[in-house]
Amino acid sequence: MKIDKPNIGKDLIWNYISIIILALSGTVFNAIIIWFYNPEALGVFNQVYAYYIVLSQVCVWGVHMSVGQSIPLLLNNKKEQKVALTTAIFVVALISCVVVMIVYFIIRIHDSAVVISFVYVLPAIVIFSINKVILNFFNGISSMRIYAVLQSLRSFSIAIGILMLAWIGAGELELSKCFLIGELLVLLVGIFLLLNNKSLSFKISNKWVKKHLIFGSEIILSNLILELNTKIDIMCLGWILKDDYLIGIYSFAVLFAEGFYQVFVVIRRNINPYIATNGQKKENRTETIRRILDDTKKIVQPLRVFGPMIISVAYVILCVILRKTEYIVGVWMLLIICVFIAIVAKTIILGNYFSQIEKPVIESIINAVAVISNLVGNVILISIMGLYGAALATGISYVCFAVLLQIFIKKEEKNKI
Numbered sequence: 001m002k003i004d005k006p007n008i009g010k011d012l013i014w015n016y017i018s019i020i021i022l023a024l025s026g027t028v029f030n031a032i033i034i035w036f037y038n039p040e041a042l043g044v045f046n047q048v049y050a051y052y053i054v055l056s057q058v059c060v061w062g063v064h065m066s067v068g069q070s071i072p073l074l075l076n077n078k079k080e081q082k083v084a085l086t087t088a089i090f091v092v093a094l095i096s097c098v099v100v101m102i103v104y105f106i107i108r109i110h111d112s113a114v115v116i117s118f119v120y121v122l123p124a125i126v127i128f129s130i131n132k133v134i135l136n137f138f139n140g141i142s143s144m145r146i147y148a149v150l151q152s153l154r155s156f157s158i159a160i161g162i163l164m165l166a167w168i169g170a171g172e173l174e175l176s177k178c179f180l181i182g183e184l185l186v187l188l189v190g191i192f193l194l195l196n197n198k199s200l201s202f203k204i205s206n207k208w209v210k211k212h213l214i215f216g217s218e219i220i221l222s223n224l225i226l227e228l229n230t231k232i233d234i235m236c237l238g239w240i241l242k243d244d245y246l247i248g249i250y251s252f253a254v255l256f257a258e259g260f261y262q263v264f265v266v267i268r269r270n271i272n273p274y275i276a277t278n279g280q281k282k283e284n285r286t287e288t289i290r291r292i293l294d295d296t297k298k299i300v301q302p303l304r305v306f307g308p309m310i311i312s313v314a315y316v317i318l319c320v321i322l323r324k325t326e327y328i329v330g331v332w333m334l335l336i337i338c339v340f341i342a343i344v345a346k347t348i349i350l351g352n353y354f355s356q357i358e359k360p361v362i363e364s365i366i367n368a369v370a371v372i373s374n375l376v377g378n379v380i381l382i383s384i385m386g387l388y389g390a391a392l393a394t395g396i397s398y399v400c401f402a403v404l405l406q407i408f409i410k411k412e413e414k415n416k417i
Contacts, residue, residue: 017148017152021151021152021155021156024155025152025155025156025158025159026155026255026258026259027255027256027259027318028159029158029159029162029163029178030042030046030251030252030255031318031322032159032162032163032166033045033162033166033175034252034322034324034327035166035322036166037166037172037175038245038248039244039245039246039248039249039326039327040172040244040245040248041172041175041244041248042248042251042252043243043244043245043246043247043248043251044113044114044117044172044173044244045117045172045175045176046234046247046248046251046252046255047114047234047235047238047244047247047251048114048117048118048121048176049176050231050234050235051114051118051231051235052118052121052124052125052128052176052179053227053230053231054224054227054228054231055099055103055125056125056128056129056132056227057220057223057224057226057227058099058220058224059092059095059096059099059100059125059126059128059129060092060095060096060129060132060133060216060223061091061092061095061213061216061217061220062215062216062217062218062219062220062222062223062360063088063091063092063095063133063212063213063215063216064088064092064129064132064133064135064136065136065215065216065219065223065352065355065360066088066211066212066215066216066219067084067085067088067133067136067137067140067212068136068137068139068140068272068273068276068356069140069215069276069355069356069358070084070140070211070215071084071085071136071137071140071141072140072141072142072273072276072277073276073277075141079201081141081199082198082199082200082201083201083203083204083205083208084205084208084211084212085133085137085194085199085200085201086200086201086202086203086204087203087204087205087208087209087212088133088137088208088212089130089133089134090204090209091209091212091213092129092130092132092133093126093129093130095129096125096126096129096130097126100122100123100125100126103122104119104122107119113173113244114238116173117172117173117174117175117176118176120173120174120176120177120180121176121177121179121180123180124179124180124182124183124184127180127183127184127186127187128179128183130187131150131154131183131186131187131190134150134187134190134191134194135147135150135151135190137194137199138150138193139269139272139273140273140276142273144269144270146193147269150186150189150190150193153182153185153186153189154182154183154185154186155182157181157182157185157186158178158179158181158182159178160181161177161178161179161180161181161182162175162178164178164181165177165178215360218360218361218364219355219360219363219364220364221364221367221368222355222360222363222364222366222367222368223367225364225367225368225370225371226351226367226371228371228374228375229367229370229371229374229394229397229401230258230261230394232371232374232375232378232394233250233254233374233378233390233391233393233394234247234250234251234254236375236378236379236382236390237250237378237382237387237390240378240379240382240383241382241386246386246387249326249327249329249330249387250330250333250387250390250391252327252330253315253327253330253331253333253334254330254333254334254337254391254394256311256312256314256315256334256338257311257333257334257337257338257341259311260307260308260311260338260341261341261348263303263307264300264303264341264345264348264349265348265349265351267296267299267300267349268348268349268350268351268352271292271296271349272352272356274288274292275288275292275352275353275356275357276356276357289350289353289409292349292350293346296349300345300346300349303342303345304342304343304345305342307338307341307342308335308338308339308341308342311334311338312331312334312335312338315330315331315334316328316331319331330387332388332391333387333388333390333391334391336388336391336392336395337391337394337395339395340394340395340396340398340399341395341398343398343399343402344398344399344401344402346402347401347402347405347406348398350405350409351401351405353405353409354366354408354412359412362408362412365404365408366401366404366405366408367401369400369404370397370398370400370401370404371397373396373397373400374393374394374396374397374400377389377392377393377394377396377397378390378393378394380393381393
């Protein structure tokens with residue numbers, strides 16, 4: 001059977017524009033907080049952001065991944081495609097509202113700075129969860145330009161929201177309101193684009209409710225722990241060090257590391273529909289993996305070699321420009337994490353391989369072991385090495401993920417990467 005070659009050139013250009021905007025916006029909204037507030041404010045904000053991202057995975061319940069996997073298989077059945085998307089939006093809206101209400105009643109009895117600030121983001125989490133479904137729909141139909149625009153719009157509007165709140169003199173705990181501003185704008189534009197594309201239906205299908213919930217329930221652990229793996233260092237620092245000042249410095253540095261990681265995630269998103277359409281039959285999978293690695297090598301290899309140093313130098317320059325030299329110490333944590341990311345870059349781009357070939361349980365197992373290693377590593381190494389321990393534990397968890405992915409691909413698919 002002939003395997004179509006993935007067309008990643010133009011899509012990658014759009015998505016790298018998106019990731020540049022995302023990185024710049026992330027840097028800008030951290031820089032705005034640094035400029036108007038103190039490291040403690042940044043520490044609280046980034047702890048809230050960590051919980052925001054993790055809770056959104058519970059609210060979306062893996063349904064967005066079901067959309068990303070099923071939509072490419074329905075490209076020749078627009079009617080069914082519309083029903084699948086509309087049902088997914090309905091399911092996620094219902095689940096997220098219930099989860100957010102439960103969380104509110106649990107946390108409202110606490111009065112810590114992080115909890116008070118987190119209450120402001122609860123409405124945004126519902127919208128964020130719906131937006132995840134919409135974004136994965138556009139990813140699934142390979143409309144990567146729209147995907148890139150919506151991703152960029154979120155980052156840009158969050159940055160504008162922070163600037164507006166800082167400009168009017170909002171308290172540091174109110175800065176988290178910026179997420180509601182960003183998600184509302186993305187939702188409005190996303191719905192407009194779906195209506196313009198005639199991609200929504202008025203029908204809710206029991207068949208798709210069942211399919212989305214089954215697939216989502218199998219993959220939710222994978223997605224939840226995957227997000228935990230990128231945020232657990234911030235959380236553990238909050239639990240162990242309980243020093244918002246130090247967490248502010250660390251979180252500003254790792255923002256750049258997350259940007260570096262996202263560069264490889266962009267490639268992953270572009271090749272996911274290709275895996276879904278060409279990897280359903282086992283005899284095609286060896287060729288599928290080979291094509292992916294061959295076609296992405298010329299992009300991935302230079303990034304692995306030069307990326308960590310370029311990002312570290314850029315970080316130091318920015319700290320100097322902002323006249324916030326106390327943040328420069330964070331460059332060592334940044335460099336540690338970036339080096340580990342560069343080492344495992346190939347496995348990052350194949351990170352959704354098993355969910356795309358309808359084996360989400362395997363992906364969940366791999367991510368579960370990785371996050372457990374991250375949690376244990378952070379608890380041990382933060383107690384010994386402080387901020388450096390958090391960076392080292394995060395890097396080691398990436399290696400655990402890479403090794404496990406390679407083991408399972410070799411075992412299940414008889415392939416090597």
